[in-house]
Amino acid sequence: MMSKDEIQQEVWTIKDRAQAMGLDFYPVEFEVISRQQMIEFGAYVLPSRYSHWTFGKYYGKMKQLQNLGALEILEMVLNSDPAKAYLLDSNSRVENMMVIAHVYGHVDFFKNNYWFSKTNKHMIREAEYHEKRLRELEYDIGQKEIEEFLDICISIQWHCDFWGQFCDPKAENVQLKPLKHLDLGDLKEVVICPDEKPESLFDLDPDLLQYLITNADLEPWKQEVLKFIRDEMLYFMPNAMTKIMNEGWATMWQEIILRDYLDFTEFDQFAIKHSEVIASHGLNPYRLGYMIYLSIIKRWDEKEGIGAGLAKALEVRRYYNDVQFIREFLTQEVCEDCGLFVYEKPGEHQPSQIVSTDVELIKEKLLIEIINFGKPVIVVKMEQDPDDDHLHLLHKFDGRELNIDHATDVITALYKIWQRPVHLETVIKGERSFISFDGEDTSIDKIVKEED
Numbered sequence: 001m002m003s004k005d006e007i008q009q010e011v012w013t014i015k016d017r018a019q020a021m022g023l024d025f026y027p028v029e030f031e032v033i034s035r036q037q038m039i040e041f042g043a044y045v046l047p048s049r050y051s052h053w054t055f056g057k058y059y060g061k062m063k064q065l066q067n068l069g070a071l072e073i074l075e076m077v078l079n080s081d082p083a084k085a086y087l088l089d090s091n092s093r094v095e096n097m098m099v100i101a102h103v104y105g106h107v108d109f110f111k112n113n114y115w116f117s118k119t120n121k122h123m124i125r126e127a128e129y130h131e132k133r134l135r136e137l138e139y140d141i142g143q144k145e146i147e148e149f150l151d152i153c154i155s156i157q158w159h160c161d162f163w164g165q166f167c168d169p170k171a172e173n174v175q176l177k178p179l180k181h182l183d184l185g186d187l188k189e190v191v192i193c194p195d196e197k198p199e200s201l202f203d204l205d206p207d208l209l210q211y212l213i214t215n216a217d218l219e220p221w222k223q224e225v226l227k228f229i230r231d232e233m234l235y236f237m238p239n240a241m242t243k244i245m246n247e248g249w250a251t252m253w254q255e256i257i258l259r260d261y262l263d264f265t266e267f268d269q270f271a272i273k274h275s276e277v278i279a280s281h282g283l284n285p286y287r288l289g290y291m292i293y294l295s296i297i298k299r300w301d302e303k304e305g306i307g308a309g310l311a312k313a314l315e316v317r318r319y320y321n322d323v324q325f326i327r328e329f330l331t332q333e334v335c336e337d338c339g340l341f342v343y344e345k346p347g348e349h350q351p352s353q354i355v356s357t358d359v360e361l362i363k364e365k366l367l368i369e370i371i372n373f374g375k376p377v378i379v380v381k382m383e384q385d386p387d388d389d390h391l392h393l394l395h396k397f398d399g400r401e402l403n404i405d406h407a408t409d410v411i412t413a414l415y416k417i418w419q420r421p422v423h424l425e426t427v428i429k430g431e432r433s434f435i436s437f438d439g440e441d442t443s444i445d446k447i448v449k450e451e452d
């Protein structure tokens with residue numbers, strides 16, 4: 001185990017090397033913690049956060065995987081200014097050097113990637129306030145009622161408008177707009193017939209949480225809690241939409257920073273740990289992101305000369321997210337190096353079979369999994385009829401149907417917030433349908449298009 005002074009010396013050395021190589025990052029505060037604390041941070045994601053049973057579920061799963069030897073968390077780093085990073089107290093010297101270099105790669109990404117530019121750099125402090133405030137509300141209102149409301153909020157927490165932070169929706173010639181103006185990766189709006197003009201009937205609000213905060217008849221404490229959830233999710237969303245890029249970037253830089261710094265024995269130890277990180281094939285974000293960056297550097301160096309590749313990689317890390325990264329830079333060679341393929345099950349009781357290793361089909365499958373953080377796109381239809389006080393939602397169908405049981409549970413939960421009927425327009429068995437809940441019964445009705 002390294003002493004604090006020894007760790008600090010390595011931090012200073014690696015920081016200087018990273019800056020000399022062109023990385024640009026916030027100050028980083030390192031802290032050494034126990035394995036138990038690391039698992040807790042992994043479950044809660046932030047050092048202090050409100051209590052909820054879902055975090056306990058994640059903790060139990062991570063603890064079990066760790067006990068089985070299937071999970072090892074060597075570090076954790078948070079997007080803040082200054083950034084906060086945590087090292088495991090059982091790390092060897094080589095592991096700590098690898099982790100410190102990895103952290104500086106992450107913090108360079110946090111500071112320079114466009115999609116992190118709007119995030120709250122003080123969320124650690126605000127999350128501490130959220131935790132304290134929720135404890136006060138539990139005392140005043142009751143733990144059971146707070147937990148039940150948190151259950152509802154968490155079931156819809158991903159449905160807020162991350163994209164709307166980046167542009168003025170009234171501006172022309174902007175590349176990034178809120179969902180009602182933005183084609184999120186070629187999503188097919190098959191729930192709307194081609195001859196209908198929904199914009200003349202209603203506006204689409206992509207921020208369900210904000211719509212509820214503003215328009216639902218909520219007690220003040222419920223508005224406050226829902227706002228806490230929304231603020232935290234806006235903080236986490238850039239991490240979700242750049243996970244492949246971010247992990248690949250940090251993995252590449254840990255290798256670049258250390259390869260001429262470690263002696264032979266140390267580098268041999270590093271190579272073993274590094275290979276463990278990128279060893280698994282398939283959708284391993286460390287390996288996939290790392291291999292795509294190496295491919296970019298190699299191709300641009302060959303086309304434009306040595307140095308052009310790294311310049312291009314720096315440009316990509318500044319402007320791209322995972323969807324753009326995969327769509328533009330995933331190659332057949334990278335697919336083969338990462339062991340990517342498309343598979344299907346020919347029958348219910350038959351084993352899965354590889355059906356293609358073609359890069360375009362692989363891209364198609366990958367993109368559908370990561371567009372909109374892998375979550376269904378649900379927007380609010382704001383009807384023009386002033387007498388209609390129902391909540392109308394629209395599922396932007398991408399070819400995958402919703403889990404009906406889950407969708408029914410969510411709209412039932414939404415009723416408790418909206419306190420009036422809730423309708424979700426989607427596609428069920430290939431047909432446009434409504435799932436509705438009126439406070440007593442759930443109904444599923446096919447939408448019949450009226451004949452002219």
